[in-house]
Amino acid sequence: xxxxxxxxxxxxxxxxxxxxxxxxxxxxxxxxxxxxxxxxxxxxxxxxxxxxxxxxxxxxxxxxxxxxxxxxxxxxxxxxxxxxxxxxxxxxxxxxxxxxxxxxxxxxxxxxxxxxxxxxxxxxxxxxxxxxxxxxxxxxxxxxxxxxxxxxxxxxxxxxxxxxxxxxxxxxxxxxxxxxxxxxxxxxxxxxxxxxxxxxxxxxxxxxxxxxxxxxxxxxxxxxxxxxxxxxxxxxxxxxxxxxxxxxxxxxxxxxxxxxxxxxxxxxxxxxxxxxxxxxxxxxxxxxxxxxxxxxxxxxxxxxxxxxxxxxxxxxxxxxxxxxxxxxxxxxxxxxxxxxxxxxxxxxxxxxxxxxxxxxxxx
Amino acid sequence: xxxxxxxxxxxxxxxxxxxxxxxxxxxxxxxxxxxxxxxxxxxxxxxxxxxxxxxxxxxxxxxxxxxxxxxxxxxxxxxxxxxxxxxxxxxxxxxxxxxxxxxxxxxxxxxxxxxxxxxxxxxxxxxxxxxxxxxxxxxxxxxxxxxxxxxxxx
Numbered sequence: 001x002x003x004x005x006x007x008x009x010x011x012x013x014x015x016x017x018x019x020x021x022x023x024x025x026x027x028x029x030x031x032x033x034x035x036x037x038x039x040x041x042x043x044x045x046x047x048x049x050x051x052x053x054x055x056x057x058x059x060x061x062x063x064x065x066x067x068x069x070x071x072x073x074x075x076x077x078x079x080x081x082x083x084x085x086x087x088x089x090x091x092x093x094x095x096x097x098x099x100x101x102x103x104x105x106x107x108x109x110x111x112x113x114x115x116x117x118x119x120x121x122x123x124x125x126x127x128x129x130x131x132x133x134x135x136x137x138x139x140x141x142x143x144x145x146x147x148x149x150x151x152x153x154x155x156x157x158x159x160x161x162x163x164x165x166x167x168x169x170x171x172x173x174x175x176x177x178x179x180x181x182x183x184x185x186x187x188x189x190x191x192x193x194x195x196x197x198x199x200x201x202x203x204x205x206x207x208x209x210x211x212x213x214x215x216x217x218x219x220x221x222x223x224x225x226x227x228x229x230x231x232x233x234x235x236x237x238x239x240x241x242x243x244x245x246x247x248x249x250x251x252x253x254x255x256x257x258x259x260x261x262x263x264x265x266x267x268x269x270x271x272x273x274x275x276x277x278x279x280x281x282x283x284x285x286x287x288x289x290x291x292x293x294x295x296x297x298x299x300x301x302x303x304x305x306x307x308x309x310x311x312x313x314x315x316x317x318x319x320x321x322x323x324x325x326x327x328x329x330x331x332x333x334x335x336x337x338x339x340x341x342x343x344x345x346x347x348x349x350x351x352x353x354x355x356x357x358x359x360x361x362x363x
Numbered sequence: 364x365x366x367x368x369x370x371x372x373x374x375x376x377x378x379x380x381x382x383x384x385x386x387x388x389x390x391x392x393x394x395x396x397x398x399x400x401x402x403x404x405x406x407x408x409x410x411x412x413x414x415x416x417x418x419x420x421x422x423x424x425x426x427x428x429x430x431x432x433x434x435x436x437x438x439x440x441x442x443x444x445x446x447x448x449x450x451x452x453x454x455x456x457x458x459x460x461x462x463x464x465x466x467x468x469x470x471x472x473x474x475x476x477x478x479x480x481x482x483x484x485x486x487x488x489x490x491x492x493x494x495x496x497x498x499x500x501x502x503x504x505x506x507x508x509x510x511x512x513x514x515x516x517x
Binding site for chain 2: 132156205266274275279285288290291292294305310312323325332344345346347348352
Protein backbone atom coordinates (compact mmCIF):
# COMPACT_ATOMS: atom_id res chain seq x y z
CA UNK A 1 0.00 0.00 0.00
CA UNK A 2 1.54 3.30 -1.10
CA UNK A 3 1.00 6.13 1.34
CA UNK A 4 1.24 9.85 0.85
CA UNK A 5 4.65 11.49 1.43
CA UNK A 6 3.14 13.54 4.25
CA UNK A 7 2.15 10.30 6.01
CA UNK A 8 5.69 8.93 5.75
CA UNK A 9 7.18 12.11 7.15
CA UNK A 10 4.68 12.06 10.01
CA UNK A 11 5.52 8.43 10.74
CA UNK A 12 9.22 9.17 10.83
CA UNK A 13 8.67 12.15 13.10
CA UNK A 14 6.45 10.13 15.43
CA UNK A 15 8.99 7.31 15.55
CA UNK A 16 11.78 9.76 16.24
CA UNK A 17 9.77 11.37 19.00
CA UNK A 18 8.98 7.98 20.51
CA UNK A 19 12.63 6.93 20.33
CA UNK A 20 13.74 10.19 21.94
CA UNK A 21 11.18 9.80 24.72
CA UNK A 22 12.20 6.18 25.22
CA UNK A 23 15.87 7.07 25.41
CA UNK A 24 15.17 9.92 27.78
CA UNK A 25 13.09 7.63 29.95
CA UNK A 26 15.83 5.00 29.93
CA UNK A 27 18.43 7.56 30.95
CA UNK A 28 16.12 8.80 33.68
CA UNK A 29 15.75 5.27 35.01
CA UNK A 30 19.52 4.86 35.04
CA UNK A 31 19.94 8.16 36.85
CA UNK A 32 17.16 7.21 39.20
CA UNK A 33 18.89 3.90 39.97
CA UNK A 34 22.09 5.69 40.74
CA UNK A 35 20.34 8.36 42.74
CA UNK A 36 18.38 5.84 44.76
CA UNK A 37 21.42 3.73 45.51
CA UNK A 38 22.06 3.25 49.20
CA UNK A 39 22.96 6.67 50.51
CA UNK A 40 25.64 5.50 52.97
CA UNK A 41 27.38 3.64 50.15
CA UNK A 42 27.46 6.70 47.91
CA UNK A 43 28.42 8.83 50.89
CA UNK A 44 31.40 6.59 51.71
CA UNK A 45 32.80 6.95 48.21
CA UNK A 46 32.32 10.71 48.24
CA UNK A 47 33.90 10.95 51.69
CA UNK A 48 37.20 9.68 50.38
CA UNK A 49 37.74 12.92 48.51
CA UNK A 50 36.04 15.28 50.95
CA UNK A 51 36.59 14.30 54.60
CA UNK A 52 39.87 14.95 56.42
CA UNK A 53 40.76 12.67 59.27
CA UNK A 54 43.47 10.97 61.28
CA UNK A 55 43.40 7.49 62.71
CA UNK A 56 44.85 4.07 63.19
CA UNK A 57 43.69 0.99 61.38
CA UNK A 58 44.45 -2.67 61.54
CA UNK A 59 44.46 -4.60 58.27
CA UNK A 60 44.38 -8.39 58.30
CA UNK A 61 44.39 -10.59 55.23
CA UNK A 62 44.16 -14.36 55.31
CA UNK A 63 46.08 -15.77 52.37
CA UNK A 64 45.25 -19.42 52.75
CA UNK A 65 44.80 -21.59 55.78
CA UNK A 66 48.21 -20.91 57.29
CA UNK A 67 49.41 -17.55 56.01
CA UNK A 68 48.11 -14.30 57.47
CA UNK A 69 49.32 -10.79 56.80
CA UNK A 70 48.56 -8.16 59.42
CA UNK A 71 49.53 -4.50 59.55
CA UNK A 72 48.89 -1.61 61.85
CA UNK A 73 48.47 1.57 59.81
CA UNK A 74 48.68 5.19 60.93
CA UNK A 75 46.49 7.22 58.58
CA UNK A 76 46.64 10.93 57.83
CA UNK A 77 44.11 11.96 55.23
CA UNK A 78 43.67 15.52 54.01
CA UNK A 79 42.10 15.42 50.55
CA UNK A 80 42.86 16.19 47.86
CA UNK A 81 46.55 16.96 48.43
CA UNK A 82 47.82 14.68 51.14
CA UNK A 83 47.38 11.12 52.31
CA UNK A 84 50.01 9.38 54.38
CA UNK A 85 49.86 5.75 55.43
CA UNK A 86 52.51 4.42 57.80
CA UNK A 87 52.43 0.63 57.77
CA UNK A 88 53.80 -1.09 60.82
CA UNK A 89 53.61 -4.71 59.85
CA UNK A 90 52.82 -7.17 62.60
CA UNK A 91 55.26 -10.02 62.06
CA UNK A 92 58.38 -10.40 59.99
CA UNK A 93 57.41 -7.76 57.44
CA UNK A 94 59.17 -4.41 57.32
CA UNK A 95 57.80 -0.95 57.97
CA UNK A 96 56.96 1.22 55.03
CA UNK A 97 55.26 4.49 54.31
CA UNK A 98 52.98 5.50 51.47
CA UNK A 99 52.39 9.12 50.54
CA UNK A 100 49.74 9.89 47.97
CA UNK A 101 49.55 13.26 46.33
CA UNK A 102 47.55 14.31 43.26
CA UNK A 103 48.84 12.30 40.30
CA UNK A 104 51.63 10.51 42.15
CA UNK A 105 52.40 8.11 44.93
CA UNK A 106 55.61 7.18 46.71
CA UNK A 107 56.29 4.12 48.86
CA UNK A 108 59.43 3.94 50.90
CA UNK A 109 61.17 2.27 53.77
CA UNK A 110 61.42 5.02 56.40
CA UNK A 111 64.57 3.49 57.90
CA UNK A 112 66.54 2.77 54.75
CA UNK A 113 64.98 5.77 53.01
CA UNK A 114 64.69 3.94 49.72
CA UNK A 115 61.57 3.21 47.75
CA UNK A 116 59.66 3.75 44.57
CA UNK A 117 57.68 6.52 43.02
CA UNK A 118 54.82 5.83 40.68
CA UNK A 119 52.32 7.65 38.57
CA UNK A 120 49.56 5.07 38.79
CA UNK A 121 46.01 5.13 37.62
CA UNK A 122 43.77 7.86 38.86
CA UNK A 123 40.92 6.92 41.09
CA UNK A 124 37.64 6.19 39.40
CA UNK A 125 35.57 7.87 42.09
CA UNK A 126 34.16 10.29 39.53
CA UNK A 127 32.44 7.55 37.59
CA UNK A 128 31.25 5.56 40.57
CA UNK A 129 27.70 6.80 40.51
CA UNK A 130 27.33 6.68 36.74
CA UNK A 131 29.08 3.39 36.00
CA UNK A 132 29.97 1.27 38.99
CA UNK A 133 26.91 1.80 41.15
CA UNK A 134 24.42 0.47 38.54
CA UNK A 135 26.60 -2.65 38.16
CA UNK A 136 26.81 -3.01 41.93
CA UNK A 137 23.02 -2.76 42.27
CA UNK A 138 22.66 -5.31 39.49
CA UNK A 139 25.07 -7.82 41.00
CA UNK A 140 24.60 -7.51 44.74
CA UNK A 141 21.74 -7.66 47.18
CA UNK A 142 22.09 -4.90 49.76
CA UNK A 143 20.86 -4.77 53.31
CA UNK A 144 21.50 -1.96 55.78
CA UNK A 145 21.11 -1.89 59.52
CA UNK A 146 22.02 0.74 62.13
CA UNK A 147 25.28 0.03 63.91
CA UNK A 148 27.84 1.65 66.14
CA UNK A 149 31.64 1.61 66.06
CA UNK A 150 34.23 3.50 68.11
CA UNK A 151 31.36 5.24 69.89
CA UNK A 152 30.04 6.66 66.62
CA UNK A 153 26.68 6.05 65.00
CA UNK A 154 27.12 4.10 61.84
CA UNK A 155 25.32 2.01 59.22
CA UNK A 156 26.24 -1.57 58.50
CA UNK A 157 25.89 -2.36 54.80
CA UNK A 158 25.97 -6.00 53.77
CA UNK A 159 26.51 -6.66 50.06
CA UNK A 160 25.76 -10.24 49.05
CA UNK A 161 26.51 -11.29 45.46
CA UNK A 162 23.70 -12.57 43.27
CA UNK A 163 26.16 -15.10 41.86
CA UNK A 164 27.81 -17.10 44.59
CA UNK A 165 31.25 -17.20 43.00
CA UNK A 166 32.61 -14.05 44.63
CA UNK A 167 33.00 -12.69 48.14
CA UNK A 168 30.36 -10.75 49.99
CA UNK A 169 31.31 -7.54 51.71
CA UNK A 170 30.29 -5.91 54.95
CA UNK A 171 30.93 -2.19 55.34
CA UNK A 172 30.39 -0.09 58.42
CA UNK A 173 30.00 3.55 57.40
CA UNK A 174 30.14 6.49 59.80
CA UNK A 175 26.77 8.27 59.69
CA UNK A 176 28.20 11.75 60.15
CA UNK A 177 31.18 11.77 57.82
CA UNK A 178 30.53 8.81 55.52
CA UNK A 179 34.01 7.45 56.20
CA UNK A 180 34.23 3.69 56.05
CA UNK A 181 35.16 2.58 59.55
CA UNK A 182 35.28 -1.16 58.95
CA UNK A 183 35.33 -3.45 55.96
CA UNK A 184 35.09 -7.24 55.81
CA UNK A 185 35.38 -9.46 52.80
CA UNK A 186 33.90 -12.90 53.31
CA UNK A 187 34.38 -15.82 50.93
CA UNK A 188 31.51 -17.79 49.33
CA UNK A 189 31.94 -20.51 51.96
CA UNK A 190 31.78 -18.04 54.82
CA UNK A 191 35.51 -17.76 55.49
CA UNK A 192 36.74 -14.33 56.49
CA UNK A 193 39.25 -13.16 53.89
CA UNK A 194 40.09 -9.56 54.75
CA UNK A 195 39.29 -7.17 57.55
CA UNK A 196 40.17 -3.50 57.70
CA UNK A 197 38.98 -1.58 60.71
CA UNK A 198 39.76 1.64 62.50
CA UNK A 199 41.07 1.26 66.04
CA UNK A 200 41.14 5.02 66.46
CA UNK A 201 39.38 7.65 64.32
CA UNK A 202 39.37 11.43 64.58
CA UNK A 203 37.83 13.90 62.13
CA UNK A 204 40.20 16.79 61.29
CA UNK A 205 39.60 20.19 59.71
CA UNK A 206 40.20 20.45 55.96
CA UNK A 207 43.75 21.55 55.18
CA UNK A 208 45.19 20.25 58.43
CA UNK A 209 48.15 18.73 56.58
CA UNK A 210 48.48 21.63 54.15
CA UNK A 211 52.10 22.21 55.10
CA UNK A 212 53.11 18.56 54.89
CA UNK A 213 55.87 17.67 52.48
CA UNK A 214 57.62 14.57 51.27
CA UNK A 215 60.70 13.74 53.39
CA UNK A 216 63.96 14.81 51.85
CA UNK A 217 66.85 12.51 51.09
CA UNK A 218 64.76 9.63 49.80
CA UNK A 219 66.25 7.48 47.06
CA UNK A 220 63.25 6.68 44.90
CA UNK A 221 63.19 4.42 41.86
CA UNK A 222 60.55 5.38 39.30
CA UNK A 223 58.14 2.55 38.65
CA UNK A 224 57.13 1.99 35.06
CA UNK A 225 53.91 3.80 34.40
CA UNK A 226 50.67 2.12 33.45
CA UNK A 227 48.75 3.95 30.78
CA UNK A 228 45.39 3.60 29.11
CA UNK A 229 45.63 2.03 25.66
CA UNK A 230 43.57 2.32 22.51
CA UNK A 231 42.26 -0.74 20.68
CA UNK A 232 44.82 -0.11 17.93
CA UNK A 233 47.70 -0.06 20.40
CA UNK A 234 46.51 -3.26 22.01
CA UNK A 235 46.23 -4.97 18.62
CA UNK A 236 49.71 -3.79 17.67
CA UNK A 237 51.28 -5.06 20.89
CA UNK A 238 49.52 -8.43 20.70
CA UNK A 239 49.96 -8.82 16.96
CA UNK A 240 46.19 -8.96 16.50
CA UNK A 241 43.01 -8.46 18.42
CA UNK A 242 43.09 -9.52 22.06
CA UNK A 243 41.43 -12.69 23.26
CA UNK A 244 37.85 -11.94 24.23
CA UNK A 245 37.76 -13.53 27.66
CA UNK A 246 34.34 -14.80 28.69
CA UNK A 247 34.54 -13.30 32.17
CA UNK A 248 32.13 -14.44 34.90
CA UNK A 249 28.64 -13.05 34.68
CA UNK A 250 28.13 -9.52 35.96
CA UNK A 251 31.61 -8.20 35.17
CA UNK A 252 31.90 -5.24 32.80
CA UNK A 253 35.02 -4.01 31.10
CA UNK A 254 36.26 -0.65 32.29
CA UNK A 255 39.41 -0.22 30.22
CA UNK A 256 42.53 -1.50 28.47
CA UNK A 257 45.99 -0.60 29.74
CA UNK A 258 49.59 -1.11 28.73
CA UNK A 259 52.22 -1.93 31.32
CA UNK A 260 55.96 -1.76 31.18
CA UNK A 261 56.64 -5.09 32.84
CA UNK A 262 54.94 -8.46 32.95
CA UNK A 263 52.22 -9.13 30.42
CA UNK A 264 51.92 -5.92 28.45
CA UNK A 265 48.18 -5.71 27.98
CA UNK A 266 45.87 -5.44 30.95
CA UNK A 267 42.10 -5.38 30.76
CA UNK A 268 40.12 -4.35 33.81
CA UNK A 269 36.63 -5.59 34.58
CA UNK A 270 34.33 -4.61 37.42
CA UNK A 271 31.09 -5.96 38.83
CA UNK A 272 30.57 -2.70 40.69
CA UNK A 273 32.31 -3.90 43.83
CA UNK A 274 35.30 -6.04 42.91
CA UNK A 275 37.92 -5.92 40.21
CA UNK A 276 38.87 -8.66 37.80
CA UNK A 277 42.12 -8.22 35.88
CA UNK A 278 42.94 -9.94 32.59
CA UNK A 279 46.57 -9.95 31.43
CA UNK A 280 47.49 -10.85 27.87
CA UNK A 281 50.85 -11.47 26.29
CA UNK A 282 51.79 -12.50 22.78
CA UNK A 283 53.36 -15.95 23.22
CA UNK A 284 52.71 -19.34 21.70
CA UNK A 285 53.81 -21.23 24.80
CA UNK A 286 52.04 -20.91 28.13
CA UNK A 287 54.18 -19.56 30.95
CA UNK A 288 52.41 -20.50 34.16
CA UNK A 289 53.76 -18.72 37.23
CA UNK A 290 55.58 -20.74 39.83
CA UNK A 291 53.40 -22.58 42.26
CA UNK A 292 50.47 -22.91 39.88
CA UNK A 293 48.61 -26.18 39.78
CA UNK A 294 48.07 -27.85 36.42
CA UNK A 295 44.47 -28.70 35.58
CA UNK A 296 43.88 -30.80 32.49
CA UNK A 297 40.67 -29.93 30.67
CA UNK A 298 39.21 -31.53 27.57
CA UNK A 299 40.46 -28.57 25.51
CA UNK A 300 43.92 -28.18 26.98
CA UNK A 301 45.87 -27.39 30.11
CA UNK A 302 45.21 -24.47 32.44
CA UNK A 303 47.07 -23.50 35.59
CA UNK A 304 45.40 -22.34 38.76
CA UNK A 305 46.63 -20.69 41.93
CA UNK A 306 44.78 -19.34 44.94
CA UNK A 307 45.79 -16.55 47.29
CA UNK A 308 43.24 -15.94 50.00
CA UNK A 309 39.95 -15.12 48.34
CA UNK A 310 41.61 -14.49 45.01
CA UNK A 311 42.20 -16.91 42.17
CA UNK A 312 44.72 -16.80 39.35
CA UNK A 313 44.06 -18.77 36.17
CA UNK A 314 46.58 -18.98 33.34
CA UNK A 315 46.20 -20.53 29.90
CA UNK A 316 47.13 -20.10 26.26
CA UNK A 317 44.86 -19.31 23.31
CA UNK A 318 45.47 -18.19 19.73
CA UNK A 319 49.14 -17.38 20.25
CA UNK A 320 48.49 -15.40 23.43
CA UNK A 321 49.01 -16.12 27.09
CA UNK A 322 46.02 -15.15 29.18
CA UNK A 323 46.11 -14.72 32.94
CA UNK A 324 43.04 -13.76 34.92
CA UNK A 325 43.19 -12.69 38.57
CA UNK A 326 40.24 -11.71 40.66
CA UNK A 327 38.00 -12.25 43.63
CA UNK A 328 36.19 -15.26 42.24
CA UNK A 329 36.17 -18.93 43.02
CA UNK A 330 38.47 -21.33 41.30
CA UNK A 331 35.48 -23.07 39.67
CA UNK A 332 34.19 -19.80 38.27
CA UNK A 333 37.49 -18.72 36.69
CA UNK A 334 38.20 -22.20 35.37
CA UNK A 335 34.79 -22.15 33.71
CA UNK A 336 35.60 -18.71 32.27
CA UNK A 337 38.77 -20.12 30.73
CA UNK A 338 36.90 -23.05 29.21
CA UNK A 339 34.18 -20.78 27.81
CA UNK A 340 36.85 -18.56 26.27
CA UNK A 341 38.76 -21.44 24.67
CA UNK A 342 42.04 -23.14 25.51
CA UNK A 343 44.85 -24.14 23.18
CA UNK A 344 46.14 -27.68 23.55
CA UNK A 345 49.49 -28.11 25.31
CA UNK A 346 52.34 -26.87 23.12
CA UNK A 347 54.34 -29.34 21.07
CA UNK A 348 58.02 -29.64 21.81
CA UNK A 349 58.46 -28.18 18.34
CA UNK A 350 56.59 -25.02 19.37
CA UNK A 351 58.82 -24.70 22.40
CA UNK A 352 61.91 -25.13 20.27
CA UNK A 353 60.73 -22.41 17.90
CA UNK A 354 59.95 -20.12 20.84
CA UNK A 355 63.35 -20.77 22.33
CA UNK A 356 65.07 -20.04 19.01
CA UNK A 357 63.07 -16.84 18.65
CA UNK A 358 64.13 -15.75 22.12
CA UNK A 359 67.76 -16.51 21.33
CA UNK A 360 67.44 -14.46 18.13
CA UNK A 361 65.85 -11.60 20.06
CA UNK A 362 68.61 -11.76 22.62
CA UNK A 363 71.23 -11.31 19.90
CA UNK B 364 46.40 -87.03 -30.88
CA UNK B 365 49.93 -85.95 -31.84
CA UNK B 366 53.17 -86.15 -29.92
CA UNK B 367 55.38 -83.14 -29.03
CA UNK B 368 57.62 -83.40 -25.95
CA UNK B 369 57.90 -87.16 -26.40
CA UNK B 370 59.48 -86.62 -29.86
CA UNK B 371 62.33 -84.52 -28.41
CA UNK B 372 62.95 -87.15 -25.73
CA UNK B 373 62.73 -89.87 -28.39
CA UNK B 374 65.45 -88.12 -30.40
CA UNK B 375 67.57 -87.63 -27.25
CA UNK B 376 67.15 -91.29 -26.38
CA UNK B 377 65.95 -90.54 -22.88
CA UNK B 378 62.74 -92.58 -23.10
CA UNK B 379 62.41 -96.02 -21.58
CA UNK B 380 62.25 -98.97 -23.95
CA UNK B 381 58.57 -99.28 -23.39
CA UNK B 382 57.92 -95.55 -24.03
CA UNK B 383 60.17 -95.64 -27.11
CA UNK B 384 58.19 -98.55 -28.56
CA UNK B 385 54.93 -96.66 -28.00
CA UNK B 386 56.35 -93.57 -29.79
CA UNK B 387 57.70 -95.72 -32.63
CA UNK B 388 54.32 -97.41 -33.07
CA UNK B 389 52.64 -93.98 -33.24
CA UNK B 390 55.17 -92.68 -35.77
CA UNK B 391 54.47 -95.65 -37.96
CA UNK B 392 50.85 -94.63 -38.24
CA UNK B 393 51.03 -90.76 -37.98
CA UNK B 394 52.42 -88.87 -40.97
CA UNK B 395 52.25 -85.50 -39.24
CA UNK B 396 54.34 -86.64 -36.26
CA UNK B 397 56.87 -88.18 -38.58
CA UNK B 398 57.17 -84.79 -40.36
CA UNK B 399 57.65 -83.03 -36.99
CA UNK B 400 60.35 -85.57 -36.10
CA UNK B 401 62.11 -84.90 -39.39
CA UNK B 402 62.01 -81.14 -38.70
CA UNK B 403 63.53 -81.64 -35.28
CA UNK B 404 66.31 -83.77 -36.75
CA UNK B 405 66.98 -81.08 -39.39
CA UNK B 406 67.27 -78.31 -36.76
CA UNK B 407 69.72 -80.39 -34.76
CA UNK B 408 71.85 -81.05 -37.82
CA UNK B 409 71.87 -77.34 -38.58
CA UNK B 410 73.04 -76.43 -35.07
CA UNK B 411 75.88 -78.94 -35.38
CA UNK B 412 77.12 -77.24 -38.56
CA UNK B 413 77.42 -73.77 -36.88
CA UNK B 414 81.05 -72.79 -35.94
CA UNK B 415 81.77 -72.55 -32.22
CA UNK B 416 82.20 -68.99 -30.80
CA UNK B 417 84.39 -68.54 -27.73
CA UNK B 418 83.38 -65.85 -25.21
CA UNK B 419 85.68 -62.92 -24.55
CA UNK B 420 88.17 -63.82 -21.83
CA UNK B 421 87.10 -60.82 -19.69
CA UNK B 422 83.40 -61.41 -20.11
CA UNK B 423 83.01 -63.35 -16.89
CA UNK B 424 84.92 -60.91 -14.72
CA UNK B 425 83.11 -57.96 -16.28
CA UNK B 426 79.74 -59.52 -15.73
CA UNK B 427 80.57 -60.32 -12.13
CA UNK B 428 81.75 -56.75 -11.58
CA UNK B 429 78.52 -55.36 -12.98
CA UNK B 430 76.48 -57.64 -10.75
CA UNK B 431 78.47 -56.47 -7.75
CA UNK B 432 77.89 -52.81 -8.75
CA UNK B 433 74.14 -53.34 -8.99
CA UNK B 434 74.16 -54.99 -5.57
CA UNK B 435 76.11 -52.04 -4.16
CA UNK B 436 73.64 -49.57 -5.60
CA UNK B 437 70.65 -51.37 -4.18
CA UNK B 438 72.03 -51.61 -0.62
CA UNK B 439 71.30 -48.49 1.57
CA UNK B 440 74.18 -47.73 3.90
CA UNK B 441 73.50 -48.47 7.54
CA UNK B 442 74.52 -45.01 8.68
CA UNK B 443 71.89 -43.56 6.37
CA UNK B 444 69.25 -45.81 7.82
CA UNK B 445 70.31 -44.75 11.33
CA UNK B 446 70.16 -41.05 10.45
CA UNK B 447 66.77 -41.42 8.81
CA UNK B 448 65.41 -43.31 11.78
CA UNK B 449 66.74 -40.68 14.12
CA UNK B 450 65.22 -37.90 12.04
CA UNK B 451 61.83 -39.58 12.02
CA UNK B 452 62.14 -40.19 15.76
CA UNK B 453 62.98 -36.56 16.45
CA UNK B 454 60.13 -35.40 14.23
CA UNK B 455 57.72 -37.57 16.15
CA UNK B 456 59.20 -36.45 19.47
CA UNK B 457 58.75 -32.80 18.52
CA UNK B 458 55.07 -33.48 17.98
CA UNK B 459 54.66 -34.53 21.59
CA UNK B 460 52.50 -32.16 23.58
CA UNK B 461 53.80 -31.53 27.07
CA UNK B 462 52.31 -28.85 29.32
CA UNK B 463 54.78 -26.22 30.45
CA UNK B 464 55.98 -26.55 34.01
CA UNK B 465 55.33 -23.56 36.25
CA UNK B 466 58.67 -21.89 36.90
CA UNK B 467 60.03 -18.80 38.55
CA UNK B 468 61.73 -17.98 35.28
CA UNK B 469 58.40 -17.59 33.57
CA UNK B 470 58.97 -13.86 33.41
CA UNK B 471 56.71 -12.89 36.26
CA UNK B 472 55.83 -14.64 39.48
CA UNK B 473 52.36 -15.38 40.72
CA UNK B 474 52.89 -12.81 43.46
CA UNK B 475 53.47 -10.18 40.80
CA UNK B 476 50.06 -10.94 39.29
CA UNK B 477 48.33 -10.73 42.65
CA UNK B 478 50.12 -7.49 43.50
CA UNK B 479 49.19 -5.95 40.18
CA UNK B 480 45.59 -7.01 40.65
CA UNK B 481 45.62 -5.29 44.03
CA UNK B 482 47.10 -2.15 42.47
CA UNK B 483 44.43 -2.04 39.81
CA UNK B 484 41.76 -2.83 42.36
CA UNK B 485 42.96 0.13 44.40
CA UNK B 486 41.58 2.57 41.85
CA UNK B 487 38.16 0.97 42.07
CA UNK B 488 35.94 3.34 44.00
CA UNK B 489 34.52 0.54 46.13
CA UNK B 490 37.65 -1.53 46.42
CA UNK B 491 39.22 0.30 49.24
CA UNK B 492 37.44 3.30 50.54
CA UNK B 493 39.48 2.79 53.67
CA UNK B 494 42.65 3.62 51.71
CA UNK B 495 44.75 1.05 53.50
CA UNK B 496 43.46 -2.32 52.56
CA UNK B 497 44.78 -2.63 49.06
CA UNK B 498 48.38 -2.67 50.16
CA UNK B 499 47.65 -5.53 52.48
CA UNK B 500 47.22 -7.54 49.32
CA UNK B 501 50.20 -5.96 47.62
CA UNK B 502 53.07 -6.57 49.95
CA UNK B 503 55.75 -3.96 49.46
CA UNK B 504 58.68 -6.34 49.14
CA UNK B 505 58.42 -6.89 45.43
CA UNK B 506 58.08 -3.19 44.84
CA UNK B 507 61.26 -2.31 46.69
CA UNK B 508 64.00 -3.69 44.48
CA UNK B 509 66.68 -2.46 46.86
CA UNK B 510 65.46 -4.59 49.69
CA UNK B 511 67.49 -7.75 50.23
CA UNK B 512 65.83 -11.00 49.29
CA UNK B 513 66.33 -12.27 52.84
CA UNK B 514 63.73 -9.79 54.01
CA UNK B 515 61.09 -11.37 51.88
CA UNK B 516 58.67 -13.45 53.82
CA UNK B 517 58.07 -15.91 50.97
